[in-house]
Amino acid sequence: MFKDMVNKQVLELKKLWANKRQLTFQLLNLAMIVFSALMIWKGLMFATRSESPVVVVLSGSMEPAFQRGDILFLNNSVEKVYVGDVVVFKIKDRDIPIVHRILKVHEKPDGHVELLTKGDNNRVDDRGLYAPGQLWLEREDILGKAVGTLRYVGMVTIALNDYPVLKYVLVGMMGLFVLTSKEG
Amino acid sequence: MAKKNKKSGASVEDAAAKPDEAEKVDEEEEEEEIEVELLQVDVGDIIKVKQILDETVAGTFTTEDVSTYGQVIQLEEDYSHENIKLFLMALACAFAAVAQFGLAADFPKNRLWLGVCCASYFCISGILQLIMTFIDKDCIMMTKPLSDPEAIKRVKNGGNQLMDKYGIRVRSQFPRFSEYYTVILEFQGKDPPSEFVKQTWSVGNFFDVDGFFDEEGLMLEVEKLYRRFEAGKFDKPDGNKTNSKKEN
Numbered sequence: 001m002f003k004d005m006v007n008k009q010v011l012e013l014k015k016l017w018a019n020k021r022q023l024t025f026q027l028l029n030l031a032m033i034v035f036s037a038l039m040i041w042k043g044l045m046f047a048t049r050s051e052s053p054v055v056v057v058l059s060g061s062m063e064p065a066f067q068r069g070d071i072l073f074l075n076n077s078v079e080k081v082y083v084g085d086v087v088v089f090k091i092k093d094r095d096i097p098i099v100h101r102i103l104k105v106h107e108k109p110d111g112h113v114e115l116l117t118k119g120d121n122n123r124v125d126d127r128g129l130y131a132p133g134q135l136w137l138e139r140e141d142i143l144g145k146a147v148g149t150l151r152y153v154g155m156v157t158i159a160l161n162d163y164p165v166l167k168y169v170l171v172g173m174m175g176l177f178v179l180t181s182k183e184g
Numbered sequence: 185m186a187k188k189n190k191k192s193g194a195s196v197e198d199a200a201a202k203p204d205e206a207e208k209v210d211e212e213e214e215e216e217e218i219e220v221e222l223l224q225v226d227v228g229d230i231i232k233v234k235q236i237l238d239e240t241v242a243g244t245f246t247t248e249d250v251s252t253y254g255q256v257i258q259l260e261e262d263y264s265h266e267n268i269k270l271f272l273m274a275l276a277c278a279f280a281a282v283a284q285f286g287l288a289a290d291f292p293k294n295r296l297w298l299g300v301c302c303a304s305y306f307c308i309s310g311i312l313q314l315i316m317t318f319i320d321k322d323c324i325m326m327t328k329p330l331s332d333p334e335a336i337k338r339v340k341n342g343g344n345q346l347m348d349k350y351g352i353r354v355r356s357q358f359p360r361f362s363e364y365y366t367v368i369l370e371f372q373g374k375d376p377p378s379e380f381v382k383q384t385w386s387v388g389n390f391f392d393v394d395g396f397f398d399e400e401g402l403m404l405e406v407e408k409l410y411r412r413f414e415a416g417k418f419d420k421p422d423g424n425k426t427n428s429k430k431e432n
Contacts, residue, residue, distance in 0.1 A: 024270060028273040029273070032309065035280035036309065038284050039283065039305045045291065046295060
């Protein structure tokens with residue numbers, strides 16, 4: 001039965017290849033679908049001023065408020081962050097963003113702000129995580145303040161990251177489906 | 185669209201056709217010794233059924249095979265509308281590609297351009313949707329007006345005076361879960377209400393219980409409909425066909 005499905009799809013693809021105009025149309029259709037998703041992401045980046053408007057919680061350091069696998073929506077267009085805000089930050093020259101809570105805010109007379117963070121479920125503050133010699137975070141290190149959350153939805157992302165082959169399988173299947181379904 | 189010639193070997197075969205079905209096809213060929221494989225579809229798949237019907241209807245107007253009436257319709261398909269859509273799609277993709285790949289580098293500085301590209305993408309995408317919903321509606325094909333002087337003379341003598349001015353708009357309707365397929369031919373580009381011809385068939389006329397598709401049968405019926413149009417025998421707008429529930 002699976003072989004039949006595969007054969008059918010191959011036939012559809014061959015038929016598509018023969019008709020260049022239809023092929024172009026379906027390829028552009030597929031491109032538009034992919035780009036729609038990307039543009040929504042970029043639109044969110046534009047609106048929230050954050051380079052990563054949606055993140056997935058990877059560790060359990062913020063339990064019980066956030067669990068591994070939760071999705072967080074960020075907003076970086078806030079001017080100041082305050083004690084108690086849940087923020088996502090990146091330490092300079094490191095890839096992985098961290099989601100923790102603001103513990104201390106020091107505002108100097110010249111307007112410069114220093115921040116200290118700590119995970120709710122951690123025993124100590126984040127100074128151990130910062131770069132060697134760094135004692136405080138700056139506002140620029142903050143990717144955004146958490147303004148919304150969806151529980152467990154991020155598990156899909158974690159699975160896709162742990163087993164990269166799933167990514168290709170998923171995208172391949174979706175692409176094939178769009179190319180050979182002719183509703184457009 | 186796959187061209188089904190009466191020569192062997194050039195037909196589209198469905199991989200699910202088993203050997204005993206090839207014999208069945210042999211039986212169905214009365215006088216011809218050459219075997220034509222019939223396309224088989226899952227009749228439950230209404231999208232595929234409509235797609236096959238639409239493709240055959242569109243193919244009837246452009247095919248070079250000689251029909252049983254001894255003449256081919258041979259109209260030229262008008263691609264201008266589709267080209268506009270393709271261009272808009274490509275333009276939207278260009279904006280999106282710039283936003284995705286070109287502006288990714290310095291994010292906070294390029295924020296404004298990013299916004300412009302995103303907004304353009306969504307605008308063009310919206311325009312495309314509007315075109316497809318309100319302008320295309322149920323149209324499956326458009327043809328150019330007749331340009332061959334001999335054909336024009338013949339058609340004008342036959343009764344239809346406008347075929348060298350306007351192309352034909354071929355519309356098809358196949359409501360979900362209904363067994364009736366309707367084809368409407370009307371003038372493209374003429375201010376509404378345009379003269380039209382309309383015909384409804386049950387899909388049972390063209391598909392048997394196993395899903396084998398009678399392409400020839402449908403092409404014959406469509407040609408009959410076209411000849412009515414060509415002869416100027418238009419339908420009345422209040423619908424003298426028993427199936428029309430809405431007036432046109």
